[in-house]
Amino acid sequence: MSDDIKKGLLGIVVDETEISKVMPEINSLTYRGYAAQDLCARCKFEEVAYLILNKELPNKKQLKQFEKEETKERVLSKTLINVLKQMPKKSHPMDVARTVVSVMGLEDKETKDNSSEANLRKAMRIFAKTPVALAAFYRLRKGKKIIPSKKKLTFAENFFHMCFGKVPNKEIVKAFDVSLILYAEHSFNVSTFTARTITSSLSDIHGAITGAIASLKGPLHGGANEEVMHMMKKIKKPENALKWINKALDNKDVIMGFGHRVYKSGDSRVPTMREYFGKVSKIKKDKVFEKIYEIVEKVMIKRKNIHPNVDYPTGPTYHLMGFDTDFFTPIFVISRITGWSAHIMEQHAANKLIRPLASYKGSKHRKVMQLNHR
Ligand code: SDX
Numbered sequence: 001m002s003d004d005i006k007k008g009l010l011g012i013v014v015d016e017t018e019i020s021k022v023m024p025e026i027n028s029l030t031y032r033g034y035a036a037q038d039l040c041a042r043c044k045f046e047e048v049a050y051l052i053l054n055k056e057l058p059n060k061k062q063l064k065q066f067e068k069e070e071t072k073e074r075v076l077s078k079t080l081i082n083v084l085k086q087m088p089k090k091s092h093p094m095d096v097a098r099t100v101v102s103v104m105g106l107e108d109k110e111t112k113d114n115s116s117e118a119n120l121r122k123a124m125r126i127f128a129k130t131p132v133a134l135a136a137f138y139r140l141r142k143g144k145k146i147i148p149s150k151k152k153l154t155f156a157e158n159f160f161h162m163c164f165g166k167v168p169n170k171e172i173v174k175a176f177d178v179s180l181i182l183y184a185e186h187s188f189n190v191s192t193f194t195a196r197t198i199t200s201s202l203s204d205i206h207g208a209i210t211g212a213i214a215s216l217k218g219p220l221h222g223g224a225n226e227e228v229m230h231m232m233k234k235i236k237k238p239e240n241a242l243k244w245i246n247k248a249l250d251n252k253d254v255i256m257g258f259g260h261r262v263y264k265s266g267d268s269r270v271p272t273m274r275e276y277f278g279k280v281s282k283i284k285k286d287k288v289f290e291k292i293y294e295i296v297e298k299v300m301i302k303r304k305n306i307h308p309n310v311d312y313p314t315g316p317t318y319h320l321m322g323f324d325t326d327f328f329t330p331i332f333v334i335s336r337i338t339g340w341s342a343h344i345m346e347q348h349a350a351n352k353l354i355r356p357l358a359s360y361k362g363s364k365h366r367k368v369m370q371l372n373h374r
Pocket of ligand 1: 008183185186188189190219220221222224253254255256257258259260261262304306309310311
């Protein structure tokens with residue numbers, strides 16, 4: 001392969017962004033200049049969502065207005081509820097997420113308007129409605145009644161309420177909120193780049209987010225948080241972990257939740273999420289997954305010098321919170337809608353069609369023979 005080819009766009013800078021950056025000088029992911037871990041310590045997810053979408057942290061009045069708009073949109077149309085009811089119960093919830101955002105695009109009065117004002121309004125509707133639709137599917141596939149959203153609850157509390165019919169204690173909600181803050185945005189990752197590529201043809205936000213969800217589903221990207229849990233369930237007991245991971249590495253298996261295209265000595269979101277994973281394990285009085293976590297991590301660093309990414313601690317944390325494993329990546333979706341939307345608006349504001357080149361290695365020119373001569 002020619003040296004000019006940068007397979008996987010490795011190391012290629014394709015555009016500018018103001019939304020986020022991993023700042024090496026503070027060893028942290030930053031959203032619009034604020035360190036993600038500081039945001040986790042001082043803000044709730046709604047404030048961070050506002051920051052990502054509106055470029056600044058909100059004051060009290062702005063936050064109140066934002067929450068008013070978000071809670072008002074926590075409803076689904078009858079059509080969308082019917083679509084959810086018709087979906088095969090065994091559908092992967094990521095496919096459900098992709099489909100419901102697509103259906104929302106059919107219903108939205110502003111689908112064709114790509115102005116930044118309309119995009120912001122549409123982003124808010126997608127942001128508010130997608131968790132409602134996912135929670136509804138969570139219930140429907142178990143043969144349970146849909147639980148309507150409650151305006152008085154925060155975004156995180158409401159998701160627990162709609163899935164389980166109750167809100168857990170404050171520390172669990174905080175751990176969930178922190179995971180949403182950490183998942184909200186990460187520059188030109190695969191799904192965001194997908195959203196920007198779709199947007200670059202001047203397509204609309206519903207289409208771009210639908211494509212982004214399909215991209216996030218893959219196990220090399222957001223789907224890894226589910227794969228981490230499948231791995232931990234396979235390992236089962238801490239006593240099995242050392243043998244399991246050594247055998248997997250001897251087989252040259254890819255270990256889910258480890259490695260990253262950008263971070264080479266550790267994902268800056270991991271220490272914060274690891275801390276909250278520990279807190280949830282303590283509250284749930286279940287340290288099995290924490291022990292497995294530590295053994296696998298130690299061997300990965302010792303044998304491969306490969307560190308965990310954010311999906312490694314979120315997987316078992318969501319499991320301990322009671323979510324079904326196939327709902328882990330959909331939780332990533334309900335957070336990342338903020339980052340995708342900001343990138344879609346940024347792309348629209350300074351658009352250039354994304355259209356790279358490929359080096360051709362197929363047949364030389366050939367003559368087309370008539371069918372009876374082939
Ligand atoms: C996310 O980009 C983002 O920002 C994404 C994300 C976000 O917030 O949007 O951070 C979220 O997607 C996190 C990543 C989740 N994916 C996984 O956990 C899947 C497991 N990880 C990998 O497959 C891998 O590390 C990637 C896909 C994440 C990164 O792949 P790269 O940059 O293309 O690197 P690579 O696969 O070519 O690996 C380089 C080397 C290889 O060894 P050699 O062939 O050079 O000997 O490192 C090895 C790989 O085999 N390697 C691993 C490994 N990750 C890399 N070996 C075993 N297990 C792993 N997890």
